[in-house]
């Protein structure tokens with residue numbers, strides 16, 4: 001994990017600064033001109049998600065497909081070394097000819113992000129749950145509005161040939177989704193390898209994989225004793241967090257913010 005040296009040990013819980021309306025960690029904004037000048041090679045591939053929507057999961061599936069299911073090869077390095085984050089680890093040795101986008105339903109994504117912000121010492125404290133819901137709805141969390149994120153990629157998906165996936169589909173029918181990713185990447189692996197990849201990327205195996213479970217970065221950054229990075233990986237955990245009143249308020253706002261699109265999210269399986 002790379003944190004630029006001038007910040008190491010000084011600025012945990014980096015403040016957010018708005019960049020074109022999107023709150024981002026201050027050091028990302030400081031190097032934005034370099035990041036936006038990045039010119040991908042057509043053979044590169046980008047995996048894009050709102051935070052906590054299935055990023056690490058999809059990265060592991062893609063790497064296993066590229067290595068024909070060889071789990072040892074995929075343990076050569078940590079997730080963030082194998083798939084550098086464009087804005088965090090700039091300059092990255094990565095992508096954007098092909099784009100795989102993963103979207104997760106808003107309520108589960110919110111819950112997951114809340115627990116992530118509790119344990120992630122690089123982002124502002126989430127504050128009380130009730131207030132976090134409001135911040136999420138207004139896009140005042142790192143990487144901005146969930147609503148804009150899922151909508152912008154949705155609107156672009158056909159024009160740009162983006163593979164638009166849903167976390168809930170990956171959970172419901174992982175085999176089918178792994179095959180879709182394989183075809184999109186112009187790869188072909190045997191049925192046995194697909195089965196193996198599905199096994200290796202189950203929640204339990206991802207949680208116990210030291211190269212994927214984010215115990216490879218210092219505890220001062222990710223404190224798994226507050227909440228593990230791989231927390232539950234389920235669909236519908238939001239029902240354990242939202243009160244009925246919060247749920248209703250959220251749904252009403254959601255209907256307004258999502259009125260211009262019809263993205264088939266599901267909040268239970």
Ligand SMILES: *[C@@H]1O[C@H](CO)[C@@H](O)[C@H](O)[C@H]1NC(C)=O
Nearest residue numbers: 207208209210213215224228
């Ligand atoms: C990460 O993986 C290691 C190795 O399997 C395991 O011992 C540890 O409990 C996992 N940690 C978390 C926080 O999931």
